[in-house]
Amino acid sequence: MRVGLAGLGVMGWRIGVNLRNAGKLDVVYNRTSSKAEEFSRKYQVKMAKSVRELAQESDVIILMLSDDSAVKGVVSDILPVVKGKTIVDMSTISPSVSMELATQVFNAGGRMYDAPVVGTSIMVEQKKLTVLVGGPEEGFPEIRDLLSHTASTVLYMGKNGMGLYAKLVNNLLIGAYVASMAEAFNLGVKSGLDPKLVAEFLAKYSSARSPTSEIKAGKMATRDYSTQFATKHMRKDLEIIDREAQKLGVINPMSSLALQLYRMAESWGFSEDDYIAVLEVFMGRGVRS
């Protein structure tokens, strides 16, 4: 089975390294070709000049791209050559868009899985990702075996789109949670508490502590916004949640409010920074210096 990977961003690069180290990666592609050249040179993996070339040389095509429009563009490019092949899309995109694309791929003689991930870039390096898979159940064991080279947990969530709906459940919670953490942190600091103590409390002793507060609270204390998960991606995910909630006819007050806060952080210049930069909205320090 030949495996190709398109998308060598923060996540895709690291996933590529894990697959390559397991001997499971045959060819890579990236829109900005310099990144693919660098990966190819460093890890001795073939580089495709176009995503269609990558698809032609692969049986399984893994995608790790930014958003709906990136995945739509790439899938439409490879549709003519997808017969007999499997697309595993690890990007976080709209479930509705993904289901539509899966139908197009099926009609062209291929199959598609949505396989978004829970975890940060560091967790990719530690192979501690959780992957949430949606798509035809009979092909799942093969997908699970492949993804096990870069993830500790690979869960089958149901038919196409279900992996992505599960991912939205997760990101609704962490989006609202980190915005709440920022609000709580700011209240603590403005009251005169030592920021380091507030961070330690949130990470270790709060009754609402979590893996997210463990990772993020210390960074809030030092205003270290080095990117693990960019504000622009959290904003995108909350926008997807807003649209899907509307379609489903369910209310989503917490994530709607959080979305406004991340949009504000972006408008102040924190789009590429880690999403904990939403703290700046509460601290009121204004645009990024």
Ligand SMILES: NC(=O)c1ccc[n+]([C@@H]2O[C@H](COP(=O)([O-])OP(=O)(O)OC[C@H]3O[C@@H](n4cnc5c(N)ncnc54)[C@H](OP(=O)(O)O)[C@@H]3O)[C@@H](O)[C@H]2O)c1
């Ligand atoms: N970072 C995290 O911690 C994390 C965690 C869970 C899930 N995710 C999700 O995983 C996905 C990737 O995240 P990331 O952090 O790796 O993003 P990233 O660093 O911004 O990388 C995005 C990748 O998509 C490619 N791309 C963007 N637009 C494209 C287009 N129109 N056509 C072809 N390629 C295009 C980029 O190519 P260029 O190099 O040419 O720009 C790059 O390879 C996102 O959906 C994100 O929400 C991320």
